[in-house]
Amino acid sequence: MAVERYLHQQIPLSAAMGVRVRMATPERVQLAAPLAPNVNHQETVFGGSAAALATLSAWTLLHVRMARAQLRARLVIQRSAMEYERPIPGDFDAVCRFSDELAWERFRATLARRGRARLTLRACLIHDARRVATFEGDFVALG
């Protein structure tokens, strides 16, 4: 898949983590990662891997959305927060959904007017059909 190839080439840590792209649309990005390259000393997922996969899912959704809208801007993360709800003892997914078209239009308009706009995205991590962590990140686009 083109998005997966792009991630592995441009962000080599995603290849080291074994990230696979299950879905990448402007409304939903779902990434998967195996336990083995992301494991910690307790045979669960290292918190840093969990944060990285969540960050990547949100970044990918914005990347896909900006590509569809033919927006050319540099995208940087400004702030993020993770809540680790339970240990993750196996393969895990990150799901980022976004369907607030009003917020998106505001983001586009602000970027066009000021050359800079911010958007907050949320993602969650899933293991065995259960939510195991949540992520929130503020991203800034610089035109």
Added chain:
Amino acid sequence: MAVERYLHQQIPLSAAMGVRVRMATPERVQLAAPLAPNVNHQETVFGGSAAALATLSAWTLLHVRMARAQLRARLVIQRSAMEYERPIPGDFDAVCRFSDELAWERFRATLARRGRARLTLRACLIHDARRVATFEGDFVALG
């Protein structure tokens, strides 16, 4: 160094990230990571790598501190927050300091009494002698 070998063996992502341990004492942990395995599409450090190195520095400090105190407990991260202050265009370090011995004694006493205790640690990321990001994480020890 023993701590570096431990990290690479137990948390393989730290090896994939090229993490090196510059210092690991109960008062200060400093980890270094090169840009290449942690780069993003903009030739700066991927936010997920930044969060992972910061998380690892705080976790390592607690690990070293608990080993010195001969505390045997499972250590999990409960919550974390990152502020990305500026892009990181090269190799970077994570520094976690902790010298609040009063808080540490409270943590030890609570762990002994209740079999569970929480501690908040802060870390920062440094590039070119300048702070580029801050991290705060709540860790829970389960006896």
